[in-house]
Amino acid sequence: MYVAAKGGERAIRNSQALLAEARRGDPALPELSLEQIRQQLRLAVDRVMTEGSVYDPDLAALALRQASGDSVEAVFLLRAFRATLPRLGYSEPVDTAAMRLWRRISATFKDLPGGQVLGPTYDYTQRLLDFSGEENRPAVEADCAGEASPRVVDLLDHEGLIEAQQPAEGDPDPGDLTREPLSFPAPRALRLQNLARGDEGFLLAMGYSTQRGYAHSHPFAGEIRYGMVEVELVPEELGFPVVVGELALTECQMVNQFAGSKSEPPQFTRGYGLAFGQCERKSMAMALVDRALRAEELGEAAGAPAQMQEFVLSHSDSLEASGFVQHLKLPHYVDFQAELELVRKMRERSAVTHA
Amino acid sequence: MRDPNYNFGYLDERTKRMIRRAILKAVAIPGFQVPFGSREMPLPYGWGTGGVQVTASIIGPQDVLKVIDQGADDTVNAVNIRSFFARTTGVATTTRTGEATIIQTRHRIPETPLAEGQIMVYQVPVPEPLQRLEPRAAETRSMHALADYGLMHVKLYEDIARYGRIATTYDYPVMIEGRYLMAPSPIPKFDNPKLHMSPALQLFGAGREKRIYALPPYTAVQSLAFDDHPFEVQRWPQPCALCGAADSYLDEMVTDDRGGRLFVCSDTDYCGRRRSRKEAA
Numbered sequence: 001m002y003v004a005a006k007g008g009e010r011a012i013r014n015s016q017a018l019l020a021e022a023r024r025g026d027p028a029l030p031e032l033s034l035e036q037i038r039q040q041l042r043l044a045v046d047r048v049m050t051e052g053s054v055y056d057p058d059l060a061a062l063a064l065r066q067a068s069g070d071s072v073e074a075v076f077l078l079r080a081f082r083a084t085l086p087r088l089g090y091s092e093p094v095d096t097a098a099m100r101l102w103r104r105i106s107a108t109f110k111d112l113p114g115g116q117v118l119g120p121t122y123d124y125t126q127r128l129l130d131f132s133g134e135e136n137r138p139a140v141e142a143d144c145a146g147e148a149s150p151r152v153v154d155l156l157d158h159e160g161l162i163e164a165q166q167p168a169e170g171d172p173d174p175g176d177l178t179r180e181p182l183s184f185p186a187p188r189a190l191r192l193q194n195l196a197r198g199d200e201g202f203l204l205a206m207g208y209s210t211q212r213g214y215a216h217s218h219p220f221a222g223e224i225r226y227g228m229v230e231v232e233l234v235p236e237e238l239g240f241p242v243v244v245g246e247l248a249l250t251e252c253q254m255v256n257q258f259a260g261s262k263s264e265p266p267q268f269t270r271g272y273g274l275a276f277g278q279c280e281r282k283s284m285a286m287a288l289v290d291r292a293l294r295a296e297e298l299g300e301a302a303g304a305p306a307q308m309q310e311f312v313l314s315h316s317d318s319l320e321a322s323g324f325v326q327h328l329k330l331p332h333y334v335d336f337q338a339e340l341e342l343v344r345k346m347r348e349r350s351a352v353t354h355a
Numbered sequence: 356m357r358d359p360n361y362n363f364g365y366l367d368e369r370t371k372r373m374i375r376r377a378i379l380k381a382v383a384i385p386g387f388q389v390p391f392g393s394r395e396m397p398l399p400y401g402w403g404t405g406g407v408q409v410t411a412s413i414i415g416p417q418d419v420l421k422v423i424d425q426g427a428d429d430t431v432n433a434v435n436i437r438s439f440f441a442r443t444t445g446v447a448t449t450t451r452t453g454e455a456t457i458i459q460t461r462h463r464i465p466e467t468p469l470a471e472g473q474i475m476v477y478q479v480p481v482p483e484p485l486q487r488l489e490p491r492a493a494e495t496r497s498m499h500a501l502a503d504y505g506l507m508h509v510k511l512y513e514d515i516a517r518y519g520r521i522a523t524t525y526d527y528p529v530m531i532e533g534r535y536l537m538a539p540s541p542i543p544k545f546d547n548p549k550l551h552m553s554p555a556l557q558l559f560g561a562g563r564e565k566r567i568y569a570l571p572p573y574t575a576v577q578s579l580a581f582d583d584h585p586f587e588v589q590r591w592p593q594p595c596a597l598c599g600a601a602d603s604y605l606d607e608m609v610t611d612d613r614g615g616r617l618f619v620c621s622d623t624d625y626c627g628r629r630r631s632r633k634e635a636a
Contacts, residue, residue, distance in 0.1 A: 310492060
């Protein structure tokens with residue numbers, strides 16, 4: 001009886017074996033290949049890469065398969081792997097204006113240079129369960145051109161209607177929150193790093209709250225673009241940038257109203273979102289939250305949850321949140337015993353005083 | 356046997372060096388929380404990632420490791436962490452408190468007194484003793500800088516006003532050398548006196564909150580109290596049902612659905628050795 005109350009190594013081994021069996025399902029069916037997951041569950045792969053902070057579709061697919069499709073668990077696997085990787089160097093900033101676009105839409109202008117490119121999206125589908133599967137696939141008539149076109153916010157920039165975003169004096173290297181712990185107040189570069197890794201569900205809810213009166217900032221989706229960008233690195237021995245690979249990215253630039261101040265004429269401000277692969281919901285929510293977190297810098301009253309740096313940044317990470325919420329499953333006999341002892345003592349006392 | 360696919364202790368050497376620097380700073384300023392670049396570990400945040408990173412940074416091939424959770428060597432989390440280190444370092448592990456050079460723990464300090472040369476590594480969920488009173492880290496940091504701990508004293512006073520006693524039973528706040536207020540991790544307050552002037556080095560790791568703090572050997576650790584409400588530890592009306600110890604912290608077992616209870620030592624090594632000594636006698 002006493003021993004049964006404890007875990008024990010054999011019980012753990014059995015639990016692991018049961019998990020492996022449950023994960024695999026009926027062995028008569030073939031195991032999912034990583035290529036199948038990459039190709040047919042690409043949005044799941046993109047989310048895991050984004051929140052896992054590793055651009056590697058194969059590893060993300062492997063993590064998803066190992067995690068039985070649980071994206072938070074898959075992000076965890078990828079992050080733990082990432083923590084063991086050495087840093088070979090830091091890339092040059094990617095140029096999203098040079099992105100080869102698969103999709104590009106703007107909600108602020110009817111037409112603009114480069115046009116509206118709808119690309120692959122669920123946005124214009126009717127959400128009817130499709131029982132026919134493969135057979136009903138429509139033929140592609142016009143492929144995405146994969147060409148670059150200027151960013152919408154840059155068009156506003158020419159007129160000075162939107163805040164200029166120039167690198168700070170001397171363009172200091174941004175910090176790296178995977179190496180140094182976050183402290184508050186956090187600069188925008190670190191806030192954006194945190195949001196990019198943040199849980200999509202959490203950011204979605206925080207972004208949503210800004211639309212319902214908690215930190216309202218009149219957002220317009222200036223542009224959402226999805227496509228491929230080149231990654232360049234300057235090897236020390238060469239001294240000039242060379243292309244080391246390509247990334248699929250989704251970028252969202254929100255355009256927000258700003259009344260202006262004594263020193264600034266009325267102009268639009270920006271909120272920014274960026275994610276690996278096609279993660280539009282994530283990058284839009286990120287842009288809303290980024291803008292809300294700039295309240296203090298823009299001299300706005302900062303009282304809503306989405307405007308509170310510590311509140312947002314300390315609770316956005318799914319690994320931290322999931323781990324700490326679920327640690328309540330671990331044994332707490334000792335502390336519970338301490339509380340039992342106290343409550344019993346307090347009840348004895350109240351029984352005496354009430355007698 | 357050590358798994359050759361991982362570096363000794365899992366972490367790479369540069370990460371270990373970063374953590375050792377944080378530990379050295381923590382030892383130099385007892386009770387002060389040192390921020391460190393906590394890494395994602397292959398076990399979840401909140402499950403001992405801070406303790407694991409501290410242990411991984413200080414462990415050497417000659418060390419003998421003991422891991423306990425709730426005082427026991429065979430609880431699920433202790434088993435997992437012990438096998439993690441057995442796999443990544445190949446060091447000898449033990450359940451004997453006296454034989455261990457490093458003891459990683461969650462929620463207890465062993466009943467067997469610690470000795471010089473031993474290192475206790477505590478897993479810490481919430482390193483900030485003021486967090487439940489003031490959740491903003493930017494605020495609590497300045498409260499520590501100013502040694503402004505009035506908030507905590509008011510909280511303890513309010514407990515007395517409301518319940519007639521201080522209603523904190525674990526993670527009971529302590530003052531270190533009269534300077535820093537410190538969370539001893541969720542050990543029962545029963546264990547607080549063992550922190551005081553301990554001959555062992557005591558290290559505290561909080562992975563999720565990214566903080567390390569420490570008590571060098573023979574550090575004065577005082578549990579907060581008032582002159583008219585002195586600090587007290589838990590007592591049970593009966594001794595351990597298995598070994599008869601009257602001086603140890605007891606776990607409560609529910610034996611049936613009619614109110615049957617059995618109280619036994621939470622420290623399985625202490626209890627087991629007392630029983631085998633009795634059998635031998």
